Amino acid sequence: MEKLIVTGEVQLTGNIRISGAKNATLPIMAATLLCSGVSVLHDVPHLSDIKAMQDILELLGAKITRDGSAVIIDTSGVSKQEIPEHLMREMRASVFLMGPLLGKFRKVRVSYPGGCAIGPRPIDLHIKALEKLGAKICESFGYIEAEAGQLTGAEIHFDFPSVGATENAMMAAVLAKGTSVIRNAAREPEIIDLQDFLNKMGAKIRGAGTDTIRIDGVQKLYPTEHIIMPDRIQAGTFLIAGAITRGDIAVENIQPEYLFSVTNKLEELGATIATSTDSIRIKAGELRGGDIKTLPFPGFPTDLQAPILSLLTVAKGTSIVTETIFENRFKHVDELTRMGARIKVEGRTAIIRGVPRMTGAVVAAPDLRAGGALVLAALAAQGVSEIEQVYHIDRGYEQLELKLQSLGARIIRSK
Template identity: 75%
Template sequence: MEKFIVKGEVQLNGTIRMSGAKNAILPIMAATLLCSGISIIHDVPYLRDIKVMQDILALLGAKITREKNTLVIDTTIIQDTEIPEHLMREMRASVFLMGPMLGRFHKVRMSYPGGCAIGPRPIDLHIKALEKIGADVKEGFGFIEAQTNCLTGGEINFDYPSVGATENAMMAAVLAKGSTIIRNAAREPEIYDLQVFLNKMGAKVMGAGSDIIRVDGTEKLTATEHIVMSDRIQAGTFLVAGAITRGDVMVENILSEHLFSVTDKLKEMGVQITTGKNYIRVQSGDLRGVDIKTLPYPGFPTDLQAPMLSLVTNGKGTSIITETIFENRFKHVDELIRMGAKIKVEGRTAIIRGIPKLTGAIVAAHDLRAGGALVLAALAAEGTSEIENVYHIDRGYEALEEKLRSLGANISRHKKD
C-alpha cells in the first residue's frame, strides 16, 4: 500500500502533455479480439486498468508486447472464451469483451464486472442490446453466459445513453449479418475514436458522436494500427490543478472542443482560458462559486465532478453541484471536510460554502476520481497532506506525482507505514 505526501500552497506553472485516453484504449483493446492478426496501439499510458485488460487478453490466448507507449496485440490464437473471475472483479471495463467475443467466437462466459464503488452500474443495457441482435444471454450464480448461432442486424434503442453499452453494441454488430441501428447512443469522443479504429479494421460504422449510429455488418476484419485520442479527463484534472493553485498551466495534446463544458465553468469562476489547435491554458487568480450539474456528453462529465468540487471549496460564495450519473459519487466529501471544507450533501446534491483555504490532513481515496480530487485539494491546502489508497489513483492517472512535480508541485510517493 502506498500514499502520497503533498505539501500545499505551491503555485503550479508550466506545460504538460496529455497521454492517450484510458476510456478510449480499453474498448479498443477489447476490439482487437474481433479478428485474427497483430494490432498496434500507440500512446498507451502505464495504468492499472490497462494492465488488467492486458492480463485478461493474455489469459484468453493473445500475445502482448509493449515497447514504451506502444502495445502490440496478437490475437491470432485465442484459446478460451471464459474470462477469469478474479480479473473481471478488478475492472468495470472488462464488460467490453462481451461484444467482440460474441462477434468472433459466438460465445462468452464471464462474471459480473467490478471497478470503483461509485454507485450501481447495471449491465442490463449491454445485455438487452446484444439480445436485440441475436444473442442468447443467461444470468445465474454470479455469471453471465452469452451465445449465438449468428448475430443479425437489428434496432437497438437505449433507455439511457450508456457509453459502455453503446460501445459493446458497436463491436458486436460489426460482424453481424445485415445492418444495426443504435438509437439514443452515447456521444462521447471516445466512442468516435472506437469507430475510427473499427473502420480501420474494415468495419462499416457511421454516426459515432451523434445519437444515432449505423453499423453495416461485414464478414471479416483485419488487424490495424491506431494512435489513441488524448485523455480529456486527465486534461481537465490538470486544468483544475492550475486553477486551484492560482497558477499558469498549459495542457498540450488535447482538443479544446472536448472540454467546452469544463472550460465554460472555469471561466464562470473567473479563470482565464486560452485555447489553440492543440492546447488549453489556464491562468487563475481569485475564484468565485459556480453551479454544476453532471450530464451525459456534451454535458459536464461526471468524471470531473470530484476535481471541480475540490476547486469550488476555494471559491468565494456558495456553489451547488448536482450529480445525475452515479449516486455514490460524493465519497470524497467526507475527506474534504477533514481538510476544513464546508460541504453539505442532500441526496445527489452537494452545497459548498467556499473558504479561503483548506488545511492539510490525512485522507483516503475511495475511488479513482475522488483520489484525483484529494490530490488537487492538497496542492492548495495549508500545510502537509497524506493521501492513502493511491492504487485507486493509479487506475486512471499515469505517474501523477511525476507530472505534477514537473509543474512545481511538492508531492512524493511513499510506502504506507
C-alpha cells in the first residue's frame, strides 16, 4: 500500500489555495436526488469519499461526469431507493441519502453506515427526525427501512446539535407538506451551504447557521448550479502546518470568520495572525502550550483536535486537550509517542508535555484527521518519517503532499 515519506525540519513558506469542502460537498451531492435533471457543482475536491458518494449515486441511476473541479450530476434516471451494504460501509456520509430519497420517493432502504472508527456515532437522531416528519421506520438484519405516504411538517428538537441529523432533516422536510422547525440545530457553516443550494433549487429554508431552522415545504425542486464553500478544516490544517514548522504561509480562498476559534487559539499559543477578506497569513516562532476543548461550532472543531495536538507536542510547557464530541479520537497519540511525544490520555483528556523536537518514525494513520496530524508531526520532526495507511488521508485531504511540496515541504508518496 502507498505511504508518505516526510523529511522534517523544513519551514513552510508561500501561499496555498484551499479547495471546496468535503463536508459541504457530500450532503449537497445527496441533495441533487431531490429533483430530476442536471445540476452542476463547482470546486468539488478530488477525494475518495467524494468518489464513494458518486458510486452510490450512479448505482441509484444518476449519470455523473467530471470536468476538472466541476461535477455534473444528471438525476433524470434515478429510480432505485436501496443502497447496497458494501457502499454504505465505505463512508459515514452515506447516511445523508436517507432524507433525500425519502423526500423524493417516500421510501428508502439502507444498511448502517461505516466511516472512521473515532467513536460511536449513532444515527438515532436521524431516525427520530424522519419519524417526526411522518416516516415509519423498521430496523432489522442490519438494515433500516423508511417509508412515508406523505411527509408532513413537524417540530423537531435535537438532544444534541448533530450536523448530519440537521442536514438529513432539512433534506427530508423540503418536500414535506407544511412547515417544519428544527430546534437545537447544528450551526456549522456547511449547513448554510446546504441551505443555499436547496434554496437555489426552489426550497424555502431560513435560519441555517443558527440553532433554529424553519423549512416551508414546496411541491417540487429544480436542478441548479452551485459553488461549494471552501474547506475550513483543510484551511485549519494548513494554518497549523505553518505554525508547527515555524513557517510563514498564507491560506487563500477561505472564509476567515469560520476559523476564528482556530486563529484565536493559534494566537494564544504564540503565532502571529493577519486576516484579510478571503485569506489568513500565519507566522510562528517559538510556541507555548495551552488548553483546548472541542465543541460544536462556533467552538474549536473536533476535526482539528488531532492536528493541533501535534502542534502542542513541540510547544513549550504543558497543554491539556479535552475532546467532547467523539470518545475515541486520541488514536493518534500512540503514533505520536513513537515519534518522541510525551502524552498521557485520561478518558477524554490528553495531557501533553512539550518536547524540544520529535524524531522521525514509521507510523500509521488510524483515521482521516489523525493521518493529517501525523503528517504535521513529521514535518516538524528531526529525520525521516514514513506514514502508512494513507488511504485514510485521501478521504479528506486533496493532493496533500503536492500542496505541501508547493510550500517547500520534503514529502513524497511511495509504494
